[in-house]
Amino acid sequence: MFSSTATITWLSGHDNIKTYRVPASRHRKCFCSECGSALPRDQVDNGLLIVPAGSLDSAIGIRPQAHICFASRAEWDAHLEDVPKLDGLPP
Template identity: 60%
Template sequence: MKHLASGRCLCGAARFEIAGEWESFFLCHCARCRKDTGTAHAANLFSSRAEITWLSGRETIKTFQLPGTRHVRSFCTECGSALPSLQLDGALLVVPAGSLDTEVGIRPTAHISYASRASWDDRLDAVEKIDELPS
């Protein structure tokens, strides 16, 4: 199995490598994912074949599953960064795209739960683009 990606949390406590290939890359606009990320959507990569190896910080990872749902979120307890998780009894690896230090290598497959997107998440391509922090 070839090396696919590596990543870490913001503080660097949790580091990982992934071997295998992505099957899909979804941008989820559901209210739960907006709450998780504080943004317009979650950007997650999915694989039933890839394997994750934790290089450090496994003890800093907490996983939360919203009761009565399949909604799962893993994060670093030090800095709060979203981190990969094994879901569906370990059959599915879900990796937040922003947690990767390497290129993702695929384009998003689809926007999902698009009908429930935030009202301000329309026509973002028309919003001014600034390359650095505004002054």
């Protein structure tokens, strides 16, 4: 279904990366121990590279390949194109 040839090459800050694993699950989260920012991580078992959108600092030229866990989404996650869009925080 998905294929990935992407790899992560850390230019700096590698020593600040921490990983939290949820016990008895496959879920893990990588983050910066200095600022708490979510960081990219690979999922070796299925060849995916997970990149939190908040960790990007430039535009990307690809679209998402899937809307995962769609069947268990929140009830309000429908027709979000009708929700007002704000360029910053609400007043």
